[in-house]
Amino acid sequence: MIVQTALLIGVVLFSVLAIALRDVLRSAIxxxxxxxxxxxxxxxxxxxxAGVFEISVVAGLITVLFILTIALTRAGDEVRESRLVNWVFPLVFVAFVAVDALVMKSLLGKVPALAAGAEAGTFGEVLWKGRTFDxxxxxxxxxxxxxxxxxxxxxxEKHD
Amino acid sequence: MIILFVALPLVVAAVLPLVGKVSRRVLPDLLANATLVFLLVYAAVTGRALIAGGPLLQQVTWLGEAVGIRLALDGFSLFMLVAVSLVGLAASLFAIDYMEHYGGKANYHALYLIMIAGMNGLILVNDLFGVYLFLEVAAIASYALVAFGLGHDELEAAFKYLALSVVGSSFVLAGIAVIFGMTGSLEFGAVAAALRELDAGAVVAIASALFLMGFGLKAALVPFHAWLPDAHPSAPAPISAVLSGLLIKVSGVYAMTRIFLNVFGLTPALSAVLMVLGAVSIVVAAFLALGQKDMKRMLAYSSISQVGYVVLGIGLGTPLGIAGGLFHLFNHALAKGLLFLTSGSVQHATGTRDLDEMGGLAKRMPITAAANLVGALSIAGVPPLNGFWSKLIIIIALVQAGEPVFAVIAVLASVLTLWYYLLMQRKAFFGPLNEKWAAVKEAPFWMTASTVLLALLCLGIGILFASTVATWVQPAADVLADGVQAVTGSWGF
Incomplete structure (x- = not known):
């Protein structure tokens, strides 16, 4: 439980860093x-x-694409950003965490453990038989x- | 074979870029438009026979074995399929001439057909994750289509549209996760049945709020509308027509209505929220439209306002209100499609969207001007055009349900609508001809033909409104009025 909580805190922390950091490369990492x-x-x-896809596609492939794209760009003029964001983001973030904590606290007791529905089965069965339309x-x-x-x-084309 | 509505445009889209290597223009034009003609005929002619005995449920089989593709066709989905095919075809015919100078026509048609397949898929799926998936299919194709002109404005608008649309999709996905966590199922019928057994008021409220924000963003309801006035005007005209005429309705209104009315069941609180959002959208967007000088931007604000009418009617929840809302959805799809296409004809001829620079264009482009006038009067609700009847039904439904304040808002906003559309007419088409446009000619054949087609439909449906409502709108409204019963009773496999 402690490891899981630490991991989740890490997810939130690095997600906030991805938004807050000004250097796009550090943000992508x-x-x-x-x-x-x-x-x-x-x-x-x-x-x-889900873990395999998350790590291979999101952490791996997409990061490579981001870094490749960043490598193709040059530093240009300073982009002016509204200073409002610096104030609004932390405020919204704190408010969101507070609301989320309250909602989840009231929900945790009520939400039943996920029932094993028709989708249960091996990965291949789920993908090919259960969710073919996906x-x-x-x-x-x-x-x-x-x-x-x-x-x-x-x-x-020529006439453009 | 209702899978054809998704499979056919996808298959044609996949081969179009190859066909484009052989013939740059003629074959891609022919193939794309023939596909849409087929889908329209299939939906309009055979569709009603398919659902004559109740909703049609199809389990797709592959080489004799059932695969996990289950599709559902009922009055509501058939009604939407007809709207998508009809406006989709008109915009595609318009593109034959209009997209000529953009280049990359085969790619354009391929992306366009993928967007149509995405909308059709969303209409036919009967599970929540399918809604999300096809929402994204249509959206991804539409981002590229908005940016298709490759100009600075187009790219900026596409990026803004993408950023806000992704936020909307995330809310929808979060809502789906909450419902899946609660019920362990994604299929409409199973979710509706599970929610009835569980005492899950709080969870449904949270999921409703998430869906409201997500689909509200997709439908561009005020206050989630900021992206639309940038994205829709910047796109090529046929894409503006489809985005405003269809996409915001399919990925916003249709998905929201299906889930709220048929899966969750419309509660009085949800009904009140939808009606307030609808009324606020009607009024705020009408005032914003009034101040616009860019023709397409004015039309974009008008779309937000008119979607407000649709949501107000459906949100009321009475059978008459739902019928009025759906009829207005259809009428607005035709008329707004028409207006965006005619604005494209004007931009094609003059190179400008600025109303102040236009003037007297009716003398040079009489057919386009007449078609535009029909569209404008239809949306403003002038009899005997189709928009008049749908607004009238919504207002009567509001009065009958004891909501006179909303009825007065709907009437007054209609006057505002007429006001800004008459301003557009006066500035663009009437008055003395601006000398700059002395050499302007009427739009090319396919552009004119598609606008005339839509204008005739606006007029024809206005005259034959009773049979249109009885044939197409009422079966759709009945499905929604049945509420949760519609998917738990007859949708089970």
């Missing part, structure tokens, strides 16, 4: 660390598949992503 910790939480809570959606998301990249990085 903080996000990766937060995902890594979350992946470990998934493992500890008996969700190994795969169709995934294919659509991947197609949309590929065509978006093709469209946004297309060469302008």
């Amino acid at each position: 903080s996000l990766a660390v937060a995902s890594l910790l979350l992946g470990i939480v998934f493992f500890k809570m008996n969700a190994p598949y 795969l169709v959606g995934q294919i659509a998301v991947i197609l949309a992503g590929v065509f978006a990249v093709l469209a946004l990085f297309r060469k302008r």
